[in-house]
Amino acid sequence: MYITGTSHHLLKDRRQALRRNSTGVEKILWQELRGRKMFGLHFFRQYSHGPYILDFYCPAIRLSIELDGAHHAEDAQVDYDKERTGYLRGQDIRELRFWNQEVDNELEKVLSKIRDAIGAKIK
Numbered sequence: 001m002y003i004t005g006t007s008h009h010l011l012k013d014r015r016q017a018l019r020r021n022s023t024g025v026e027k028i029l030w031q032e033l034r035g036r037k038m039f040g041l042h043f044f045r046q047y048s049h050g051p052y053i054l055d056f057y058c059p060a061i062r063l064s065i066e067l068d069g070a071h072h073a074e075d076a077q078v079d080y081d082k083e084r085t086g087y088l089r090g091q092d093i094r095e096l097r098f099w100n101q102e103v104d105n106e107l108e109k110v111l112s113k114i115r116d117a118i119g120a121k122i123k
Contacts, residue, residue: 025067025103026055032111033065039118049091052084057093061121064088064095065114067103094121 022030026045033043033056047057049064056065068081081097088095096117098110 025100029103062093063117064093066097067100068097069100
């Protein structure tokens with residue numbers, strides 16, 4: 001999510017609202033990431049970095065994990081996501097993206113990809 005010209009306070013309010021209204025797949029993945037379950041690393045949900053709010057973020061290894069619903073296939077959203085990914089790359093943040101149905105239907109495969117990305121970062 002990109003918020004233009006906003007104050008820190010507005011971003012904080014938006015992050016809190018996003019956490020309160022987590023989607024089912026966000027809740028599923030959060031259960032796997034929270035409590036340092038992945039290699040002892042601390043992940044945050046709805047974490048601000050610059051003008052963006054990241055679904056899940058581990059600052060120790062600069063890894064963002066995004067979950068995408070169907071609207072991410074729309075042209076405007078595809079362009080936005082490319083811009084956002086470019087911004088994060090410029091900040092030396094690796095971004096992993098998964099479709100919501102991947103978390104719903106192939107959770108172990110998603111977790112394996114996350115573990116591989118973490119392993120590559122901590123070597």
